[in-house]
Each structure stands twice: as C-alpha cells, then as structure tokens.
Amino acid sequence: MKQTWRWFGPNDPVSIDDMVQAGVQGVVTALHHLPPGATWPIDEIRKRQQQIAVMQNGDPSGLSWDVVESLPVSEDIKRQSGNFRAHIRAYCESLQNLKTAGIETVCYNFMPVLDWTRTDLNYRLKTGATCMRFDLIDFAAFDLFILQRDAATDDFDDTVYHQAGERFQSMSDVQRKQLSSSIVTGLPGAAENLTLDDVRERLATYDGISADKLRSHLIDFLSEVAPFAKKVGVRLCCHPDDPPFPLLGLPRVMSTEADYAHIMNAVDLRSNGITLCSGSLGARSDNDVIGMMDRWGDRVHFLHLRNVQLETTDIVGSFHEAEHLTGGTDMVGLMAAVARQESQRIAAGRCDWSIPYRPDHGQNILDDHGRPTQPGYPAIGRLKGLAELRGIQAALTHSQFGKMG
Known part of the structure; x- marks a missing residue:
C-alpha cells in the first residue's frame, strides 16, 4: 500500500512542503484548469510533475505524481451527445500523454452533473471538529x-x-x-x-436518460477507452457515486457491488478497474465494502480510505464524515483485505502489486479551523487520518504478524 495525498495544484493551501512533512509517498492530482473533453498536453503534464518535485526552497521533494484524479469524462460523453466522439479521442490522447510521462493510474467518475453532494460543509461535532x-x-x-x-x-x-x-x-x-x-x-x-436556473438547465440535459441508458453509455465509453488503456499500459479506475443513490432525478450507475460487477464483466479487461472508496460505498447500509475488496480486489487500482457515520439504516439517508477509524466501515478489516490482495499480486508476479491509497477527506481540527481549504481536505485532519491508516498498515505488515511480500 502506497501512501498518497490529494493535491489541487499550486493554489492549494496545503503545499508540497506540507505533504513532505506529512510523510506521504506520492501525490494524487489533476490538471484542474483544463476543461472536460480537452486533451492534456504533455508539456502541461510535465509542468505539474515539476511543481510536485520541488519544495519552496528549491530542494527536491522526493514526491512524484502517482495517480490522476480525475481525468474528467465530459457530459457529452455521458449523454452521447454533441462532441462526444472528439472527446473520446481526446481522452485517449491524454492517456497516451500520461503514460509517456510515466503515470499509469487514472481515476474518473461517471456521475451526471454532480461530482459529489453534501448539505453542510462545516457540520460541528461534539468534539468541536467540523x-x-x-x-x-x-x-x-x-x-x-x-x-x-x-x-x-x-x-x-x-x-x-x-x-x-x-x-x-x-x-x-x-x-x-x-x-x-x-x-x-x-x-x-x-x-x-x-x-x-443554471442548475435547472444542467439537470434538464439529462431528461430522458435513464439509468439503463447511462450504463450503456459507460460501457460504450469503456469499450473504446479500456482497450486503448491496456495497449499503452494505463489502469483506469472508476470512482463510485457520491452519495451512492439517485439525487435530483439524475441516474446513478456506480453505487453498488452489482453496478461494478455489471461494468467489470461487460468490459472484462484489467485496464477497466475500480477506485474503491470506502466512504462513498459505505454511505449505503447494504454495501459490503470489505467483501467487495475480497471479491473484486484484482480490479482495484486505487483506494480512497475514509469513513462515514450513517444516521439511519435506510438505503437513502443522512450521514456525516466520521474519523477514519470510526464510522460504519471496519478500516482494519478493509486494510487487511487489501494486504491479502497485495500478497496475491506478489505471488502472481504483478508489477502493480502495491495499491496506492489516500486518506480521503478529513475533519477540520486544530488549526484547520483558521485556514482556507478545499471542502473535506484540511491539512491536519487528513494528517490525523493518514497517521491512523499508517499505523494499521505498519501492524499488518510487521514480521511478527506475517509480513506480506
């Protein structure tokens, strides 16, 4: 398991220096300034790699860009409308350029209109954390x-x-x-x-598109892109819906294990893989996240490790972001399942045996309350989460307990 950290680029309040001090081993980022449907030029990719490689005083950071999150899928591709053919060609060109730059893991999602949905970005807990x-x-x-x-x-x-x-x-x-x-x-x-009115206009573009139709569009997209990814040596991994149930009349097609099974079987290539997000999947009481890791681990290329506390037992219900070791997901059990999968990959001689993970989201604690941040991405709250996950990883891989690999 490789410890990574999401970075939103040079304007992120959490700097490269912060990441180095946090002890992360790799960086998850994207070219956020480029619109969906555009080709990512090789010079822009290398520019971002150079930004990651250097600390503020000019010293080498020792960090590299390990995972793309996300190479966005345009709404035209999701709807199969407008310029979707050109956008698919651009997507493949971007994959080729990323591989040329040495980046092989690419996370994306297939959520219409919304990337994620929360009703409160600063919900106060009894501890004073938000x-x-x-x-x-x-x-x-x-x-x-x-x-x-x-x-x-x-x-x-x-x-x-x-x-x-x-x-x-x-x-x-x-x-x-x-x-x-x-x-x-x-x-x-x-x-x-x-x-x-802007929101209503965006929602209206999906009128008449059912979950079945959106699912078929995803399969069509992957039928073209996944074979190309395999050819150039890139692993695609789809992030689940967040939250994993329909909202605003929009279809959802990546919310359950059955959804993933359908897509993995429809395009049965290892390059068509999974971003296992324990927080998004864990927001449904009927999702077995650990079982999903055991059953589909061969196709898991990236991990988002976070926890949510369900406030009801309903499939569609309220929840909030919990500490990494609390909430509904047994994080020790999940990371043990990841360790089992990595052992299997080592035995099979796979070069991608080490699965990158990041401490997804985090509660705002201590000085996080006084500094600007991306919602869900405070420095200290994530550092706490990473430290907890790192402790689990250290115990699971300790020689006294049967070191993997």
Whole structure:
C-alpha cells in the first residue's frame, strides 16, 4: 500500500512542503484548469510533475505524481451527445500523454452533473471538529422548495416531504442560501457562482436518460477507452457515486457491488478497474465494502480510505464524515483485505502489486479551523487520518504478524 495525498495544484493551501512533512509517498492530482473533453498536453503534464518535485526552497521533494484524479469524462460523453466522439479521442490522447510521462493510474467518475453532494460543509461535532454532512431532510427541502424541481415530489415519501416542508419553513433566508451554496459546491464549475436556473438547465440535459441508458453509455465509453488503456499500459479506475443513490432525478450507475460487477464483466479487461472508496460505498447500509475488496480486489487500482457515520439504516439517508477509524466501515478489516490482495499480486508476479491509497477527506481540527481549504481536505485532519491508516498498515505488515511480500 502506497501512501498518497490529494493535491489541487499550486493554489492549494496545503503545499508540497506540507505533504513532505506529512510523510506521504506520492501525490494524487489533476490538471484542474483544463476543461472536460480537452486533451492534456504533455508539456502541461510535465509542468505539474515539476511543481510536485520541488519544495519552496528549491530542494527536491522526493514526491512524484502517482495517480490522476480525475481525468474528467465530459457530459457529452455521458449523454452521447454533441462532441462526444472528439472527446473520446481526446481522452485517449491524454492517456497516451500520461503514460509517456510515466503515470499509469487514472481515476474518473461517471456521475451526471454532480461530482459529489453534501448539505453542510462545516457540520460541528461534539468534539468541536467540523466535517461534511449529507442531511436527507435538508436536501429534500432544497429539491422541493428551493430548486422546485419538476417531479421532485415523486422522489420522496410523505414523511420526508412533510419533514422537508417544516425544515424549509424554519430556515432563514441566510440558511436557505447557505444550503444552496453547499449543494452547488459539488457541481463542476461551482466557482462560477451558478444560479438555480443554471442548475435547472444542467439537470434538464439529462431528461430522458435513464439509468439503463447511462450504463450503456459507460460501457460504450469503456469499450473504446479500456482497450486503448491496456495497449499503452494505463489502469483506469472508476470512482463510485457520491452519495451512492439517485439525487435530483439524475441516474446513478456506480453505487453498488452489482453496478461494478455489471461494468467489470461487460468490459472484462484489467485496464477497466475500480477506485474503491470506502466512504462513498459505505454511505449505503447494504454495501459490503470489505467483501467487495475480497471479491473484486484484482480490479482495484486505487483506494480512497475514509469513513462515514450513517444516521439511519435506510438505503437513502443522512450521514456525516466520521474519523477514519470510526464510522460504519471496519478500516482494519478493509486494510487487511487489501494486504491479502497485495500478497496475491506478489505471488502472481504483478508489477502493480502495491495499491496506492489516500486518506480521503478529513475533519477540520486544530488549526484547520483558521485556514482556507478545499471542502473535506484540511491539512491536519487528513494528517490525523493518514497517521491512523499508517499505523494499521505498519501492524499488518510487521514480521511478527506475517509480513506480506
């Protein structure tokens, strides 16, 4: 298991120096300034590698760009509309350029419109830490009474509908604006200060696209891109839906093990792989994350290790980001399953036996409260998570307990 850290580029408040001091072994990043559908030029890729390789005083950082997160799939590809053919060609060109630069693991997602959704980006816990939270009633209040989406009433039962109405009535205008802002933050381009009309317009582009149709579009995409990735030596790994259930009338196709099984079997190549996110998958009470690692570990190329605390037992319900060793996922059991998979890869002679992981998300603690940060990506909260995960890894690989490999 290789310890990595997500970095949002030169404007990230968490610097290369911070990562070096945190003791990470590799970097997960992307060319966020390039739009979906564009080819990533080799010079831009090498520029980002050079930024990662140097500390502020000019000394070598010892870090490299190990995982791309994400090489985005355009909405045209997801809908099979507009310039999707050109975008697929550009995607393959980007994979070739990444391989030329020595980068072989590429994470992506196939979520329509939304990259992730939370209703509160600074939910206060009893400890004083803050975290991201998804509150189903708040979300329903937004969908039903703020966005006023057509057909929203079909997506919520009577109990949720009435609770959402009461919640909406109790909110001040400031609270309603804050709720809208938190939800819109998960949309790519949210920095453009999207209006509610902008959101409605983006949602409307998926009218008539069912989950079955979106799934077929994903298979079509992978049928072209995964063989090319295999040819050039790149591993693709699809991130699950976040959260893993339908929202805003949009289809979801990567929320359960059955979803992954369908896609892995439809394009049965190792280059068509999985980003196993224990937080996203763990937000559904019916997902067996450890079992999924045991059954599909051969296709897992990247790990997001985080935990969520479910607040209900319902499939669609509220949850918040927990500490890495609390919440619904047995993190020790999951990392033990990863260690078993790595042992199998070593025995099989695979060069990709070490699976990169990163401490996904983190609670804001200590000085995190006083510095700007990407939602879910504080320096100290993630460092705490990494330290905890590193401790599990050290115990699992200690010679006293049967060192792997």
